Amino acid sequence: MRRYVFIDFDGVLNTERHHSELVSLGQKCSDQYGPLFDPVAVENLKMIVDETEAGIVIISSWKLEGIDRMMDLWKARRMPGVLAGCTPDYISGMDLLNVNLEDPAAFANLAGKGNEVKQWLKENAPKKADGYRYVILDDVPDFLPEQEEHYIQVDPRVGITEEDAEKAIEKLNKL
Numbered sequence: 001m002r003r004y005v006f007i008d009f010d011g012v013l014n015t016e017r018h019h020s021e022l023v024s025l026g027q028k029c030s031d032q033y034g035p036l037f038d039p040v041a042v043e044n045l046k047m048i049v050d051e052t053e054a055g056i057v058i059i060s061s062w063k064l065e066g067i068d069r070m071m072d073l074w075k076a077r078r079m080p081g082v083l084a085g086c087t088p089d090y091i092s093g094m095d096l097l098n099v100n101l102e103d104p105a106a107f108a109n110l111a112g113k114g115n116e117v118k119q120w121l122k123e124n125a126p127k128k129a130d131g132y133r134y135v136i137l138d139d140v141p142d143f144l145p146e147q148e149e150h151y152i153q154v155d156p157r158v159g160i161t162e163e164d165a166e167k168a169i170e171k172l173n174k175l
């Protein structure tokens with residue numbers, strides 16, 4: 001059984017609370033990669049990967065800097081878990097061909113993080129439906145109805161909480 005954590009960064013790993021704390025202490029808020037992550041949110045992510053051995057897939061717009069840079073970031077910041085990749089910024093050509101452009105609702109299928117997650121799973125996850133489990137951690141609910149049961153909405157003020165981590169572990173490890 002493969003397990004994946006699709007993770008956003010802003011409002012999930014870097015948080016309003018941590019940012020304010022750094023500002024009030026007069027400390028720097030970012031490094032060469034961008035805003036610093038909140039150590040509490042990172043610790044809670046570590047709890048998820050320790051308990052589930054899930055691979056991490058980046059859905060944050062930070063991915064636009066490329067997988068190599070994300071790998072560097074993961075190492076430089078001593079992040080927990082193993083990066084399994086970044087979601088693509090496209091949907092497959094066949095899916096594009098099948099979109100009815102006269103149907104306004106069809107445009108919703110052309111964009112959004114939900115479609116990017118779907119596409120990544122299509123290309124990378126084991127084909128058997130029971131061959132994998134996943135969760136999505138994001139502060140903005142921009143996902144597909146079929147992904148609802150996999151989605152955990154994170155509070156951008158505090159990022160991943162212990163409660164979020166417990167929910168993720170339950171979803172990833174349930175029988």
Ligand SMILES: [Mg+2]
Pocket residue numbers: 008009010011012138139140
């Ligand atoms: Mg965000």
